[in-house]
Amino acid sequence: MKIMLVEDNEAIIMGLEYLLSQEGFQVVTARTAVQAEGLMKKEDCDLVLLDIALPDGDGFAICRQIKEKAQIPVIFLTAREEEADVVRGLDLGADDYVIKPFRNRELVSRIKGALRRNGKGSAILRCGDIVLDAGTGKVKRGDVEISLTRLEYKILSNMMSCPGKLFTRDRILEDIWDISGNFVNDNTLSVTMKRLREKLGDSEGTVIRTVRGMGYRMER
Numbered sequence: 001m002k003i004m005l006v007e008d009n010e011a012i013i014m015g016l017e018y019l020l021s022q023e024g025f026q027v028v029t030a031r032t033a034v035q036a037e038g039l040m041k042k043e044d045c046d047l048v049l050l051d052i053a054l055p056d057g058d059g060f061a062i063c064r065q066i067k068e069k070a071q072i073p074v075i076f077l078t079a080r081e082e083e084a085d086v087v088r089g090l091d092l093g094a095d096d097y098v099i100k101p102f103r104n105r106e107l108v109s110r111i112k113g114a115l116r117r118n119g120k121g122s123a124i125l126r127c128g129d130i131v132l133d134a135g136t137g138k139v140k141r142g143d144v145e146i147s148l149t150r151l152e153y154k155i156l157s158n159m160m161s162c163p164g165k166l167f168t169r170d171r172i173l174e175d176i177w178d179i180s181g182n183f184v185n186d187n188t189l190s191v192t193m194k195r196l197r198e199k200l201g202d203s204e205g206t207v208i209r210t211v212r213g214m215g216y217r218m219e220r
Contacts, residue, residue, distance in 0.1 A: 001046040001115065002026045006036045006062060007077070008055055012100075016049070019104050020111075024162050033057035037065070045072060047115060050094075052078040052085065060092060067093040073114040077102065105174060125160040127218055128207065130200065132160050141200060151176055152196045159208065159218035168215040 003020055007013050008031045017027050028043050030036035033056045039045075048066060052059040063074050073095040078085070081099045089097050095114040098107060116134075125132040131140045139146045139156065148156065158175055159167055173189055193208070193216065200207055209217045 002028065002043065003111070004028050004030065004036070004039055004043060004045040004048045006030045006033075006048065006050045006054070006059065008032065008051065008053075019108070022165070023108055024165075025111075031055075033062055036062050040066065040069070047111060048072060048074045049077045049111075050074055052076060052080050052089075060088060063089065063092045063094055071118065073118045075110060075114055077107075125157065127160050127163050127220060130160070130207065132157055146199050148196070148199060149192075151192050152199070155192065155196060156200075159216065163218045163220040166211055166215055166217050172215065 001024075003025050005013065005016055005020075005027055007016070007029070013029055013031075017029065020027050028039055028045065030039050031054075033054050036050075036054075048063075050059040050063060054062075059076060059078065063076070066072055066074055074093065075096040075098060076089045076094050077098050077100065079100040086097050095117065096110050098110060125134065129142050133139075134157065137153070139148055139153065154175060155172060158172075159165075169186065169189060173186070176189065176192070197203065197205065197208055202208055207219055209219060211217055
């Protein structure tokens with residue numbers, strides 16, 4: 001899926017291009033309102049990340065133009081946190097309003113949520129004969145339904161969303177912390193991965209590969 005990033009801060013652009021590419025998104029960038037208008041005419045984007053304060057205009061006008069022409073989800077990504085700005089952005093049809101500084105994992109979650117609500121994100125994930133239905137929360141391997149804990153489900157869902165990608169242990173620990181609300185140590189991750197593999201019938205580690213000294217990779 002393709003995301004258009006409208007932002008004039010070079011550091012934020014570089015950070016988001018890396019973050020979103022790691023999540024499997026293609027990113028096109030506009031640094032001004034004029035560039036954003038040009039990209040919208042030639043690029044078929046699935047979502048727009050939009051700053052408000054731009055060198056030659058503001059994001060509110062761009063959002064209005066986008067919503068008049070297409071049903072593309074828009075997320076404001078801005079340092080302006082005044083209630084009036086938030087209300088104005090949402091009234092213009094924005095799908096979300098994220099205030100800088102933002103947390104990377106939370107932003108990615110909001111992006112995926114906006115895509116799903118607009119019918120652009122698949123609720124069914126498949127890797128080999130493993131199927132995860134995000135709509136019902138069910139996981140099956142073949143015809144057998146597998147019961148997972150919240151932590152196991154979260155890990156599997158993230159890895160199945162990007163098959164073939166390396167997930168470092170630090171990255172997985174960060175995601176686990178997000179949903180448990182408690183400190184999770186490295187040993188807990190090892191135990192959780194072992195149990196997840198057992199439930200998937202992956203005792204040989206051919207479905208979830210261990211990349212020694214780095215992390216894990218979900219096979220396609």
